[in-house]
Amino acid sequence: MSATPRLQLSLGPVLFYWTRERYADFYREAADWPVDIVHLGESVCSRRRDMKLDDWLGIGRELAQSGKQVVLASQTLIESEADLRDLRKLCDNGEFLVEANDQSALQRLSAAGQPFVAGAALNLYNPATLAVLSRIGMRRWEAPVEMSKEDLARLLADCREQGLDAPCEVFAYGHLPLAWSSRCFTARRYQKPKDRCQFVCQKHPEGLALRTQEADQVFTLNGIQTLSGACQDLRHELPDMAEMGVGVARLSPRPEGMAEVVADFDAARRGALPAPDPLALVDAEICDGYWHGRPGMDHSRGAGLR
Numbered sequence: 101m102s103a104t105p106r107l108q109l110s111l112g113p114v115l116f117y118w119t120r121e122r123y124a125d126f127y128r129e130a131a132d133w134p135v136d137i138v139h140l141g142e143s144v145c146s147r148r149r150d151m152k153l154d155d156w157l158g159i160g161r162e163l164a165q166s167g168k169q170v171v172l173a174s175q176t177l178i179e180s181e182a183d184l185r186d187l188r189k190l191c192d193n194g195e196f197l198v199e200a201n202d203q204s205a206l207q208r209l210s211a212a213g214q215p216f217v218a219g220a221a222l223n224l225y226n227p228a229t230l231a232v233l234s235r236i237g238m239r240r241w242e243a244p245v246e247m248s249k250e251d252l253a254r255l256l257a258d259c260r261e262q263g264l265d266a267p268c269e270v271f272a273y274g275h276l277p278l279a280w281s282s283r284c285f286t287a288r289r290y291q292k293p294k295d296r297c298q299f300v301c302q303k304h305p306e307g308l309a310l311r312t313q314e315a316d317q318v319f320t321l322n323g324i325q326t327l328s329g330a331c332q333d334l335r336h337e338l339p340d341m342a343e344m345g346v347g348v349a350r351l352s353p354r355p356e357g358m359a360e361v362v363a364d365f366d367a368a369r370r371g372a373l374p375a376p377d378p379l380a381l382v383d384a385e386i387c388d389g390y391w392h393g394r395p396g397m398d399h400s401r402g403a404g405l406r
Contacts, residue, residue, distance in 0.1 A: 267347025274352025
């Protein structure tokens with residue numbers, strides 16, 4: 101299998117609520133991992149205030165010194181004037197590129213003439229929209245998580261025909277972000293109001309499993325965010341991604357086993373990953389259905405590790 105050196109690896113923002121110590125330890129280790137881009141910041145819930153913007157900037161500077169491109173991720177659901185104030189500070193940080201995850205961030209960044217990354221939550225499905233965003237400063241965009249390989253290949257071909265060269269990023273590993281709500285599902289699980297949640301989601305550093313009556317994990321609850329129950333794993337798809345013209349494969353952080361996951365994806369992009377085997381680097385069900393044009397929870401036999 102030929103090597104695919106043009107495909108970069110990125111770490112997405114941590115979607116779960118960790119302690120300050122866990123964030124510090126995680127990114128201290130990540131500085132030595134073979135990833136090219138690291139996304140930082142709280143993109144899920146504004147009540148998670150352990151880490152301030154200055155804390156993220158400090159981590160970002162350390163990662164930048166290690167040769168990483170640092171991107172600050174904006175919040176996906178803006179609900180208050182306080183959220184808008186925090187968003188303005190983030191967009192005006194003056195040091196690092198910002199990933200726009202909602203229209204508020206997009207408007208703020210474009211009005212200021214600042215370059216930005218377009219997150220998957222913006223739902224970018226056609227070259228006309230991508231052309232508009234490219235004209236106002238988009239430097240990279242993440243494909244919607246439910247977009248299939250076939251649909252993405254057509255979209256990338258259309259973009260090339262129109263001279264659009266902003267790299268595309270694909271969510272290649274982790275629990276898939278599916279939806280956001282003004283309600284906090286984790287607080288509800290503990291019978292607490294959202295504004296007095298006592299940060300119970302911190303008890304679940306990889307989310308709260310939502311199972312069917314047959315005990316199958318169908319979703320993962322993460323505060324106001326709903327994620328897939330299974331973990332998407334597209335490591336064996338990286339050569340095809342590179343051939344299609346995908347520029348970046350995103351790996352969503354998990355609390356355990358990420359060093360091994362990154363090493364496997366690095367091997368895959370260099371064409372050195374062995375054939376699939378039944379061993380699991382981390383204890384999780386695997387899915388790749390969306391990528392193959394099927395229900396997202398499906399898993400292709402022989403694709404990824406289980």
